[in-house]
Amino acid sequence: MAPEGAPALVLAVPGAPSAASRGLAEEIISIGRSELPGLDARIGYLEGTDGEDAARAEFPSLSGVLTAVADERNARAEFARAAGHEVPAPQGPDAVVVPLLAGPDADLLRRMRQALMDSSAAAELADVLGPHPLLAEGLHVRLSEAGLARADRARLFTVATAADGIILATTGGEEAVQAAGITGMLLAARLAVPVIAAALDQEGSVAAVAAELRGSGSAQLALAPYLIGPEAAEGLLDTACKEAECAAAEVLGAYSALGKLAVAQYSAALGITLGAAAH
Secondary structure, three states, rough: OOOOOOOEEEEOOOOOOHHHHHHHHHHHHHHHHHHHOOOOEEEEEOEOOOOOOHHHHOEHHHHHHHHHHHHHHHHHHHHHHHHHOOOOOOOOOOEEOOOOOOOOOHHHHHHHHHHHHHHOOOOOEOOOOOOOOHHHHHHHHHHHHOOOOOOOOOOOOOOOOOOOOEEEEOHHHHHHHHHHHHHHHHHHHHHOOOOEEEEEEOOOHHHHHHHHHHHOOOOOOEEEOOOOOOOOOOOOHHHHHHHOEEEEEOOOOOOOOOHHHHHHHHHHHHHOOOOHHHH
């Protein structure tokens, strides 16, 4: 159970708001609540609706949601005082913002920090969700669902379309590529094939990695998006597949481990251990 009076977890969703990104965020939040019953979890959009009605909008802005969380906390304290109850000073922040990002993206994280400053809440920004072994597991699952990797190395059958070289495609520039490389090593260990990270938002990066893999002997490549989904501009993956001349798996999307990782980053930001959520 979430501790009484614990700060809200606000999932920060990047990219242009859409019904798809809302459904994705709601599913991740639902998994998070199952990991930590009683968790006050909200969704705030980096490109959402600003203003006084932001918290009631279809796609509320991150700053608007944070302000609403702080206002609700203050209102509860005022109500308790009016009823004659002693109200202790609030412990910890009003909210912990968890970026819906598999890896670092300096521009998006800067904008999230700005949203925190624009709100009236005392909020903390947690770390992004990766790198993490559970993300390597998710990438493996998405590749196997697309017929680009065996689901289990221990099984004695082969997949005719299985790739012998993986381009791990991310956004966020060089820092993101380096961070993705850590998860890439974990994925390479699972698949027993080379995995090299590339930047979708850096011209020539995907093509260069494809050439490197082919030059080292990989004949059948596959692109594994190291993305949750909303953070990538439309068309980036299609362009990358054409550049690399290979098939691609789906983005991580609402892979179940993301809800666990969101709660784990929330608890880490608060310096507390919350059972299974910490694993």
